Amino acid sequence: MSLVFNRRNLIQSAVLGASAAALPGSAMAQARARIVIVGGGFGGATAALTLKRLLPSSDITLIEPFDQFVACPFSNLVIAGLRDITSQSFSYDRLEAAGITRIADTAIDVDPVAKTVSLQWGDDLTYDKLILSPGIDFRFEALEGYHSGMTGRLPHAWKAGSQTLWLQLKLQALEDGQTVIMSVPPAPYRCPPGPYERASLIAHFLKTQKPRSKLIILDAKDQFSKMALFKEAWEEHYPDHLEWRGASNDGTVVRVDAEADTVFTDFESFQSPAINVIPPQKAGFIAERAGVADATGWCPIDPLSFASTLQSDIHVIGDATIAAPMPKSAFSANLQGKVCAVAIARIVAGMSPEPTVLANTCYSYTTPDEAISIAGVYSNAGGKLSSISGAGGVSPLRADKAIRNAEAAQAHHWFETITAEAFG
Amino acid sequence: MSLGAMAVAACGGSGSERAAVSEASDTDVASVLVMACTGCHSDQSGAIASLNVYDSDQLRDALLQYKTDANGTTVMHRLARGYSDAEIDLISAQLGQDDVSP
Numbered sequence: 001m002s003l004v005f006n007r008r009n010l011i012q013s014a015v016l017g018a019s020a021a022a023l024p025g026s027a028m029a030q031a032r033a034r035i036v037i038v039g040g041g042f043g044g045a046t047a048a049l050t051l052k053r054l055l056p057s058s059d060i061t062l063i064e065p066f067d068q069f070v071a072c073p074f075s076n077l078v079i080a081g082l083r084d085i086t087s088q089s090f091s092y093d094r095l096e097a098a099g100i101t102r103i104a105d106t107a108i109d110v111d112p113v114a115k116t117v118s119l120q121w122g123d124d125l126t127y128d129k130l131i132l133s134p135g136i137d138f139r140f141e142a143l144e145g146y147h148s149g150m151t152g153r154l155p156h157a158w159k160a161g162s163q164t165l166w167l168q169l170k171l172q173a174l175e176d177g178q179t180v181i182m183s184v185p186p187a188p189y190r191c192p193p194g195p196y197e198r199a200s201l202i203a204h205f206l207k208t209q210k211p212r213s214k215l216i217i218l219d220a221k222d223q224f225s226k227m228a229l230f231k232e233a234w235e236e237h238y239p240d241h242l243e244w245r246g247a248s249n250d251g252t253v254v255r256v257d258a259e260a261d262t263v264f265t266d267f268e269s270f271q272s273p274a275i276n277v278i279p280p281q282k283a284g285f286i287a288e289r290a291g292v293a294d295a296t297g298w299c300p301i302d303p304l305s306f307a308s309t310l311q312s313d314i315h316v317i318g319d320a321t322i323a324a325p326m327p328k329s330a331f332s333a334n335l336q337g338k339v340c341a342v343a344i345a346r347i348v349a350g351m352s353p354e355p356t357v358l359a360n361t362c363y364s365y366t367t368p369d370e371a372i373s374i375a376g377v378y379s380n381a382g383g384k385l386s387s388i389s390g391a392g393g394v395s396p397l398r399a400d401k402a403i404r405n406a407e408a409a410q411a412h413h414w415f416e417t418i419t420a421e422a423f424g
Numbered sequence: 425m426s427l428g429a430m431a432v433a434a435c436g437g438s439g440s441e442r443a444a445v446s447e448a449s450d451t452d453v454a455s456v457l458v459m460a461c462t463g464c465h466s467d468q469s470g471a472i473a474s475l476n477v478y479d480s481d482q483l484r485d486a487l488l489q490y491k492t493d494a495n496g497t498t499v500m501h502r503l504a505r506g507y508s509d510a511e512i513d514l515i516s517a518q519l520g521q522d523d524v525s526p
Contacts (some may be wrong), residue, residue: 259425342455357506359506375499375503376506390505391507392503395497396497408472412471413470413471416466417462417464418463
């Protein structure tokens with residue numbers, strides 16, 4: 001049966017009253033499933049709010065240890081001193097007001113057979129459906145000499161918050177003429193164009209505040225997102241303040257020495273008081289504990305519902321998933337949260353998830369008032385996520401400044417909209 | 425009584441009740457399709473258009489124009505090319521404000 005509420009028959013049922021009980025929408029209204037969500041980022045917060053709306057009688061519990069979410073998108077502006085970190089921070093007040101139970105604790109284990117989640121401090125939780133939106137963790141072991149205790153000396157700033165401010169501080173403390181180093185990992189990682197937006201804005205900071213300094217990007221890849229557009233912007237704006245080295249030009253960082261403020265490629269070493277090591281990545285650790293991550297460290301999913309293909313009744317959304325060609329972005333996580341919530345609501349009400357069309361848009365700043373974008377449209381039919389041919393793509397090369405300015409303004413509007421949708 | 429008139433009667437036409445209807449708990453095809461739109465478009469107008477001010481014909485015309493303009497380079501051109509005409513019809517009907525126009 002596929003008859004469900006839409007706006008028109010909602011109005012009709014409001015008028016007709018009694019017939020509403022026969023609709024599956026009513027099954028959703030009455031369903032009393034226990035749904036636990038781990039991770040209060042763009043994916044988890046959105047899934048929680050969407051589920052509470054679709055399944056108002058169900059118990060929706062969000063496990064998130066931090067009282068404030070600090071958003072990664074736009075945090076590169078904070079690093080470059082162009083934005084206050086308070087503009088990046090969001091509370092869970094609206095989620096709690098909507099009737100979502102937030103537990104300020106860390107999920108440390110999942111038993112997919114007993115269907116329980118263990119918490120660091122509190123009692124185990126039992127679920128009917130579990131959504132993991134754990135974001136990323138770092139593969140410290142993938143870089144020789146690197147470990148988790150070094151993130152103060154070699155900040156990653158790839159999870160926003162104190163790390164963001166720490167990298168900002170290191171840039172501000174730089175003496176004019178000193179070099180800044182950024183190490184970029186191999187794909188896949190959170191926010192494919194993120195390192196290059198960061199590089200642009202750091203170069204802008206150097207150009208305007210430490211004009212004898214420059215940034216060297218050491219990259220484990222030869223190709224990257226929006227590459228032609230970034231390179232065009234760099235040639236125009238930062239010819240003296242930014243140098244990019246790809247993998248085939250000895251760009252891959254293979255070893256770090258935090259004590260010596262030095263990173264090593266195969267043939268060279270680079271010393272700087274401001275080194276940003278963006279480490280190689282994997283799904284947030286709870287994914288491994290739950291048995292939903294595969295040998296790659298990421299989580300395979302059924303794209304129709306974002307159900308794990310490895311465990312029953314566990315869904316995974318956001319950066320932790322293997323969802324290519326959808327990128328690991330806030331937009332993707334937010335939309336996956338909604339699509340996953342719809343799928344779970346339908347399953348709980350005795351219906352099947354239906355295919356849909358998904359999309360993504362990512363803006364990147366190249367200067368404080370110019371931005372470029374990439375967009376994609378995806379089908380989740382036929383058991384896989386696939387790009388819809390003829391759609392998507394990047395901003396035009398050699399565009400008027402007005403186009404870059406317009407996309408910068410759109411980026412700002414996007415940030416306001418998506419954070420309001422996810423957190424209120 | 426037409427559907428539109430019923431909607432006005434049911435909603436009283438006020439902004440807050442209008443919002444309550446447009447946020448109804450839906451999981452049908454159209455409701456899920458438009459979930460991609462609301463990541464960028466809110467009820468606030470600005471650098472990105474608010475969708476609360478267009479009727480479904482206006483939305484359909486705009487989306488079809490984005491889709492078929494081979495030289496268009498905006499984000500909306502790039503996105504609209506990924507949707508079939510039937511999907512554009514569903515999206516336009518879902519987001520259009522026909523029901524609540526006085």
